[in-house]
Amino acid sequence: MTETELTLATAQGTLRVPLREVHRAKRVPAARRPPAADVIALELAANDAWPAPTQARLGSWILRAAENWTGRANAALPIGDPDRTLEAAIDAVEQWYAAKGQQPMINTPMPLAAPVNAALDARGWTSRPLVLVQTGAVQSLISDVEARRDLPPVELADSPTDAWLAMVSAHKGRLPAAARHILTAVEDVVFASVQDENGSLLGVARGAVTGPAPGRWLGVSLVQTAPAARRRGLGRHVMRAVAQWATQRGAVRAYLQVEERNTAAVALYQGLGFSTHHTYLTREAPLRAAS
Template identity: 35%
Template structure:
């Protein structure tokens, strides 16, 4: 029987593609120039097809070859975490973006808003304004462009006011799931419902492309985002953590 957490994690990985990926049994070694932990860690789910210590050595070799930190992403409380601990790896508690992530599952919420009448719509390609809100520049790096535009079917939600992009979100559909990421609203436009409208818009878009549910990955430290998604009907499905080699 397929583990539900692992199945959802595989769909999320398909929706967030690394520049370089190599299979190691069921595991996926990934690198993308250091842009995000998800695209620069080994997705350690299932059986790597060899003893775990050997698989971890391959993770280190792959990471060093691509000039990134050796790191594994594993479902919290799952059997892989036990194997990582036995091999001397430890949770990456100093990871700047938070080493523990809550994976939320909820409705698509297409709603009545987000159809373009209120300046919120979903585009087929990113604009300079979307990039500026998403990566803080109107032009992305090669790694950022690959991760954010590659892989699964992707939609780029934007909210505009007087010709200016004031809100953005990325939606990608894989395995019947909409993965929402990079939701951002300019500080001076917060509190006006734009985050909810962007979620509604990308949810409606995803429903037309076969998605039946929505997933989000949020650091457990991001209390503001967790509170927003709880109000929108999302609940925690599982958590994952990043692990790194322990001190030698």
């Protein structure tokens, strides 16, 4: 707060409001926030489960590049101390991505990275849609989801088939070599799929178990269903199978990442016992005019 402005911290970043426009204020109880150490631990587990092929360190910050496939693998992760001032750290991020010919991006876990968000606001960085990082118990995912005998069995594989990759590509765009690295360069990873009687894919999902025992994390991603097969419970079906696989590898907790605006997916995951642990924004640097 200054003599002229009130600064508000929101899930989408910071908001500055002129004091002359504030007519009434009310003290509200603070929402329960996860400890910073828990946010950092989960973000590191997620980074291990979605490993960009090119990574570098800026102090404790992680710089990531993956041929522009997915924002998460092509954005810096500002956790911990960058070993320099915040402004100098952002300068270094911009230079690192510029040297690779990529637009600089930074993922900002909230509220942990609120100072980073404020600095990026001042620089005119834009934001992609808010992402919810949701967590739940692996065992609950198994016990709360009834086994579906009326659906084809879920097949689990150590590597993705061409058909599996094609379904993901239809949703995520062309899969460069970096995408295959992200998908497969994890020691404990599984690719789930469901086929109809003709061998056509109905649904897919990916699971990756990372982190030290006990209490390893299961990261669930790329839960997708063929358009003609939606509203049949296939999402729950494949996630239950992935959870069963994960328990054999010591996973106790599960997480996933979903855009807040994807209300259908958010409702599905809520029904499976997931709740929001924290949020993050993918921030993008302003495009520079060619000189």
